[in-house]
Amino acid sequence: MSSTTNPSELPLAPWARRLAPSAIQDMLQHITKPGVFSLALGLPAAELFPTQGMAEAAARVLAEQGGALQYSATLQPLREHVVALMAKRGVRCSPQQVFLTTGAQQGMNLLARLMLEPGQAVMLEDRVYSGFQQVLDPFQARRLAVPTDARTGIDLDAVQSVLASGERPAFLYTMSDGHNPLGLSLAAEARERLVKLARDYRMPIIEDDAYGFLHYEDRVLPPLRALDEQWVYYVGSFSKILAPALRVGWVVVPEPMVFRLATVKESSDIDTATFTQRIILAFLDSGKLEGHLVRLRQEYRLRRDTLLRALETHLPKGASWTKPASGMFVWVELPEGNDTTALLARALELEKVAYLPGQAFGVQGGRSAAHCMRLNFSNCEPARIEDAVARLGRVLALARG
Amino acid sequence: MSSTTNPSELPLAPWARRLAPSAIQDMLQHITKPGVFSLALGLPAAELFPTQGMAEAAARVLAEQGGALQYSATLQPLREHVVALMAKRGVRCSPQQVFLTTGAQQGMNLLARLMLEPGQAVMLEDRVYSGFQQVLDPFQARRLAVPTDARTGIDLDAVQSVLASGERPAFLYTMSDGHNPLGLSLAAEARERLVKLARDYRMPIIEDDAYGFLHYEDRVLPPLRALDEQWVYYVGSFSKILAPALRVGWVVVPEPMVFRLATVKESSDIDTATFTQRIILAFLDSGKLEGHLVRLRQEYRLRRDTLLRALETHLPKGASWTKPASGMFVWVELPEGNDTTALLARALELEKVAYLPGQAFGVQGGRSAAHCMRLNFSNCEPARIEDAVARLGRVLALARG
Numbered sequence: 001m002s003s004t005t006n007p008s009e010l011p012l013a014p015w016a017r018r019l020a021p022s023a024i025q026d027m028l029q030h031i032t033k034p035g036v037f038s039l040a041l042g043l044p045a046a047e048l049f050p051t052q053g054m055a056e057a058a059a060r061v062l063a064e065q066g067g068a069l070q071y072s073a074t075l076q077p078l079r080e081h082v083v084a085l086m087a088k089r090g091v092r093c094s095p096q097q098v099f100l101t102t103g104a105q106q107g108m109n110l111l112a113r114l115m116l117e118p119g120q121a122v123m124l125e126d127r128v129y130s131g132f133q134q135v136l137d138p139f140q141a142r143r144l145a146v147p148t149d150a151r152t153g154i155d156l157d158a159v160q161s162v163l164a165s166g167e168r169p170a171f172l173y174t175m176s177d178g179h180n181p182l183g184l185s186l187a188a189e190a191r192e193r194l195v196k197l198a199r200d201y202r203m204p205i206i207e208d209d210a211y212g213f214l215h216y217e218d219r220v221l222p223p224l225r226a227l228d229e230q231w232v233y234y235v236g237s238f239s240k241i242l243a244p245a246l247r248v249g250w251v252v253v254p255e256p257m258v259f260r261l262a263t264v265k266e267s268s269d270i271d272t273a274t275f276t277q278r279i280i281l282a283f284l285d286s287g288k289l290e291g292h293l294v295r296l297r298q299e300y301r302l303r304r305d306t307l308l309r310a311l312e313t314h315l316p317k318g319a320s321w322t323k324p325a326s327g328m329f330v331w332v333e334l335p336e337g338n339d340t341t342a343l344l345a346r347a348l349e350l351e352k353v354a355y356l357p358g359q360a361f362g363v364q365g366g367r368s369a370a371h372c373m374r375l376n377f378s379n380c381e382p383a384r385i386e387d388a389v390a391r392l393g394r395v396l397a398l399a400r401g
Numbered sequence: 402m403s404s405t406t407n408p409s410e411l412p413l414a415p416w417a418r419r420l421a422p423s424a425i426q427d428m429l430q431h432i433t434k435p436g437v438f439s440l441a442l443g444l445p446a447a448e449l450f451p452t453q454g455m456a457e458a459a460a461r462v463l464a465e466q467g468g469a470l471q472y473s474a475t476l477q478p479l480r481e482h483v484v485a486l487m488a489k490r491g492v493r494c495s496p497q498q499v500f501l502t503t504g505a506q507q508g509m510n511l512l513a514r515l516m517l518e519p520g521q522a523v524m525l526e527d528r529v530y531s532g533f534q535q536v537l538d539p540f541q542a543r544r545l546a547v548p549t550d551a552r553t554g555i556d557l558d559a560v561q562s563v564l565a566s567g568e569r570p571a572f573l574y575t576m577s578d579g580h581n582p583l584g585l586s587l588a589a590e591a592r593e594r595l596v597k598l599a600r601d602y603r604m605p606i607i608e609d610d611a612y613g614f615l616h617y618e619d620r621v622l623p624p625l626r627a628l629d630e631q632w633v634y635y636v637g638s639f640s641k642i643l644a645p646a647l648r649v650g651w652v653v654v655p656e657p658m659v660f661r662l663a664t665v666k667e668s669s670d671i672d673t674a675t676f677t678q679r680i681i682l683a684f685l686d687s688g689k690l691e692g693h694l695v696r697l698r699q700e701y702r703l704r705r706d707t708l709l710r711a712l713e714t715h716l717p718k719g720a721s722w723t724k725p726a727s728g729m730f731v732w733v734e735l736p737e738g739n740d741t742t743a744l745l746a747r748a749l750e751l752e753k754v755a756y757l758p759g760q761a762f763g764v765q766g767g768r769s770a771a772h773c774m775r776l777n778f779s780n781c782e783p784a785r786i787e788d789a790v791a792r793l794g795r796v797l798a799l800a801r802g
Contacts, residue, residue: 244470
């Protein structure tokens with residue numbers, strides 16, 4: 001038996017040698033401590049999960065389906081349910097364009113692996129979901145970061161000017177609803193112009209719609225995929241509307257992509273119908289999703305409104321924030337010069353309150369959002385949200401003093 | 402809405418453009434038709450799954466664990482169960498060296514992604530699990546294929562001579578028990594020499610032990626990982642001993658690899674404790690695995706013996722086969738000149754019997770095993786195995802005539 005391995009002797013590819021324990025992972029240890037008032041993570045509310053319905057579905061699947069635990073082909077009826085769900089988002093697609101994944105994250109990962117050559121460029125917003133940057137890291141993809149505004153979203157003039165300069169990114173990654181971290185829904189004209197740019201410049205868009213079914217206003221726009229089926233690659237998920245630990249999501253793509261996705265998924269974790277896909281199928285068959293979504297939207301709307309009112313009450317002058325029509329997040333901008341990364345340690349120490357610093361969403365650790373923070377409203381009950389924001393207000397008042 | 406996408410217009414990386422619908426997928430359609438006597442696939446016996454125990458575990462998890470469906474950190478108690486399981490395989494390791502994966506396939510995939518640079522060489526046997534070759538494809542890894550013998554396993558003189566010639570593969574992939582497709586268990590001296598070569602030449606070994614707990618003889622050897630903890634990267638799975646659709650496996654690696662695995666897993670499908678990991682944990686806590694393994698080995702031993710007897714009775718002279726002490730497979734070699742790929746269509750047509758042709762296990766489609774076939778004995782009940790082999794015998798008799 002040889003002695004304990006010295007990290008410098010590990011047989012690693014160069015990019016993997018440079019990996020450091022994630023700063024966010026490190027932060028999470030503090031944020032998730034008992035007693036912390038956390039507005040930090042993008043967690044759905046566990047107390048709203050349809051646990052009883054899931055338990056019934058699991059019991060039914062195991063009692064009635066002999067092959068429920070065996071390797072088996074993709075669940076055609078679940079793809080048909082996804083088609084019906086997509087229709088409610090205003091998207092027309094066929095089951096042959098739907099591919100089931102291990103959550104939205106796998107959808108993005110598999111698409112990037114098929115579309116991206118190492119070192120190639122990718123276009124993204126300069127405030128972007130950190131998990132998508134993780135997808136790009138092993139490819140050492142060149143980031144073409146375009147500005148994004150907390151109210152109007154991705155800067156389409158900037159997108160156009162990058163494309164007009166001759167850049168041909170492998171794809172653009174964006175979210176048109178429930179934007180993470182901005183909590184933004186893109187205006188109709190912006191959606192149309194973005195899709196037109198994609199078409200004109202033959203640039204694929206990976207549209208991350210993980211939060212798209214969580215909308216809180218009367219007027220809901222269809223995602224980009226409703227405007228184009230050739231250039232928009234749609235990524236959806238049951239994680240935020242049913243439960244994340246089931247690990248089921250889907251993509252909607254041109255049909256000739258599907259066997260390619262099956263091949264890379266097979267090499268990743270075997271493309272087999274999983275037990276949790278069967279549970280979700282049984283739950284959907286029971287017809288309970290629609291009522292569940294209504295309750296979820298109602299409760300999250302209440303929590304959003306509670307958060308927005310509390311921000312009015314407790315945040316100092318000079319702070320501004322988004323008023324999201326969808327998703328789970330509010331983006332707060334403090335006056336320039338504030339450093340929310342440095343402030344987090346004090347917030348935890350003095351008031352046991354947590355948020356995610358804007359820097360966590362910067363492109364390759366960029367500091368342009370260093371004066372911002374992302375607040376989540378889905379995971380805390382209303383009373384706790386108020387308490388958390390009052391605490392945050394006290395920390396910010398101190399920081400200015 | 403744009404019109405249907407032309408495949409040649411898909412925005413694909415060059416390697417993904419070359420992907421064709423998998424020949425095996427195509428074959429599967431024929432093999433899995435109702436009424437076919439299939440010895441083809443590596444499926445465990447669904448009727449032996451501990452379905453009742455799983456149903457109880459699932460109900461318990463949902464009733465008792467509020468966060469069962471939520472994102473949450475890795476399940477430390479499940480890693481401790483894996484340590485105890487590994488001890489039964491003769492391997493000493495710590496929970497800090499265990500990383501939970503979405504089945505063995507993901508374990509191999511994540512390890513390859515961390516260890517392999519595009520275009521680098523990898524050493525493997527010239528009869529090898531096709532799912533591992535799929536892992537290598539996107540890297541366009543150069544294959545250093547060494548001969549392997551159905552009785553004695555990987556040709557260690559060849560391994561040594563490749564290494565002595567100056568080649569430095571990113572790793573060697575192998576299976577020391579329940580070899581897929583050969584059904585072979587490596588002798589003690591071969592294990593020792595292989596590990597010594599790895600140490601001497603500082604070459605990591607990825608040891609795929611997906612079938613390691615399925616052994617049928619009194620004498621069971623520990624896997625390579627028991628001989629070296631620095632150079633052997635061990636991959637294990639609950640798929641063959643509990644159920645594949647739960648998608649839970651693990652790797653045992655040097656501790657500094659674990660946060661790197663967490664990072665690539667997070668970018669792949671989020672590194673969260675899954676519902677099915679919790680079900681397995683509850684099942685293991687109930688103490689039922691040991692009895693289940695005893696029954697599984699008993700039944701699979703019976704099926705193996707049935708298959709071996711039937712081969713004696715029905716296979717023509719000149720055919721030879723392995724007598725596996727572990728795993729799910731028997732490897733049959735027909736006299737050179739036979740073409741089992743061509744023969745499969747006739748076997749299906751004339752006798753509705755299926756196997757996997759040796760070519761499916763060749764390195765990059767190589768034909769050196771074109772006269773061989775892999776037979777599975779775990780998935781069919783004994784009477785059906787006898788019938789299937791009688792059918793296969795008739796097909797082979799015709800082929801000779």
